[in-house]
Amino acid sequence: MKKVIGVLAAAASVTVLSVGATAGTLDDIRAKGFLQCGVSTGVPGFGFTDDAGNWQGFDPAVCQAVAAAVFGDSSKVKYTPTTGKTRFEALKSGEIDMLARNTTWTFSRDVDLGLTFVGVNYYDGQGFIGRKSLGISSAKELDGASICIQTGTTTELNLADYFRINGISYEPVPIETNEEARTNYVADRCDVYTTDASGLAATRSTFEDPDAHVIFPEIISKEPLGPLVRQGDDQWADVVRWTLNVMINAEEYGVSSANVDELRGGSDNPEINRMLGSEGNLNEMIGLDKDWAYNIIKQVGNYGEVFERFLGVNTPIGLERGLNALYTDGGLLYAPPMR
């Protein structure tokens, strides 16, 4: 009996100790020497493996930027592929340090699940794609259409809402994955396919004749996607939040991986100087190296560069900036100042 109590006491003290240890995620990450980052198992442009087996894409780029800020080396990331069903548990249980996996920021996920969204790195919304030959130019004319829809997602609920509000009817064709949807749509088993607009653009890029298909202008939902961390460690949340903000601010101030070496020595813009560390002590406030912002921009790039690399008009996905342009260009990207 004494033995049992001893074991229990030991277990309890280990638990207490390790709870104490998780108070500083940043220190933990420094101690283990790498960032454990949750990514998707494959979303075109947002997360995929390249031919050499490395994770690439718009979301892994955020992980790489955080690693650059913390370690000065964007390659110090280990990726954990997560699915829609395992992502939040992986984060909450401490298996991963942050999650960058096109996850929609919603009230219940932020408040109820014990997670902290640190920002938005892609403003998405649900849209429709259909054949030009249907002769339809708006989603409101879709009365009676058959619609391919991924089951068990928010898109399904959005769709039902939208058609109810507009008083029109539709015939759902339930499917499981994006690939399946693509195949069904191409085989003409549904008139239109609905999912997030970024996904529609990516899907359209694989069609034999992309110009024969049109993405309708209606966006029927708000899907702000962004990276998130566990609730309760504000220092760590700040690191991830301001890594994202540095990327956005860098684009606004015209700092890119090409000219950051030059600007690092000092410039006429005090905002840039504070960000890159030639003025002020922002890095001490957040507890990172003096070159943290420089490393992010140098090794990963500013927001615009990353966008153009994985999603932009020169990639097969070919997304316009749209809502994801800077506020100065009519978009929604607006990061607080570096001061």
Next chain:
Amino acid sequence: MADATYQPGQHPDLPPPPSTTGVVGWVRNNLLSSPLNIFLTVVSGLLVYFVATSVYEWGFANADFSGASRQDCTSGGACWALINVRFGQFIYGFYPEAQRWRVNLAFVGLVVALWPLLFDNVPARKQLLWYAGAYPIIAFVLLLGGFGLESVETAKFGGFLLTMVIGVTGIAVSLPLGIVLALGRRSDMLFIRTICIGFIEFIRGVPLITLLFVASTLLSFFLPPGTTFNLLLRVLIMVTLFSSAYLAEVVRGGLQAIPVGQREAAESLGLGYWRTMYLIILPQALKISIPGIVNSFIGLFKDTTLVAIIGLLDPLGIGRAALADTKWQGLSSEVYVFVAVLFFIFSFGMSRYSLYLEKKLEVGHAS
């Protein structure tokens, strides 16, 4: 030819008419024996022809086998360039390229270890059996590192390597576990019987995918935060437990088919419980259970693809991540066909082996 004369009853046997023997006879008897059969033969012949030619044209004649992206596939058929470029990923996952020889060696080692286990006319079988007993340790060191080998994390395991690790471990561990459970379920001891029944019924009553979710998400809540209990190990445990419950029921079916006289005869010879089981009951029971056991194994092997749902990248997961690369988007048919062929080779091999084993152990009970 002059007609020879024979005494009545002395005429030598004539060969059967040519139209009833050989290929012609077989075709007439089996394919063209009635108007309906002629019709069905023609229809299915055409069907086979069209399917085969279109598969051939898509998969071979019009296919591209090399290229750096989908744009290089211009022939209109399958684009095997994706498989070609990513073959290493499909087989080894993210295992470091310089270390892949270790996986190959482990696979060769597995074949050598299985050889004396699966066949009995093997030279130096006794030594090889010792080696087979030590193989799990050898494979563990080879795959994970140690003894001078660079260590590789299980997070790097993927593709077919992951399938093999889960499948082979699951099969190897669940068979003895299943036999023990089956014996326990038929035990006279109330406590053991209750535990075994409870375990089997619980595991059989829960879908594998639920157990995998428990392994991937719930378990980490029970453990103190910060402790990392390897995800692959958790999955291995769950898959093995799942498979052993099913095997226990298959083996129990075999045990029940053995007449009670066998046991009574063994006892009257003075054999104890374990020797009765080992020498008399189990050899007969397992022999009857072979088709069921192999069936479970094949099922387990294919069920390993479910791990894709909890974020482990088996060949299907690797395929999905590859398809998200805009260079290769839209080539899902190629990926699925390739993975299907891989799985078919192994599953078909297992079923052929079970047929061989049934024939070898045939003692005349079966009709």
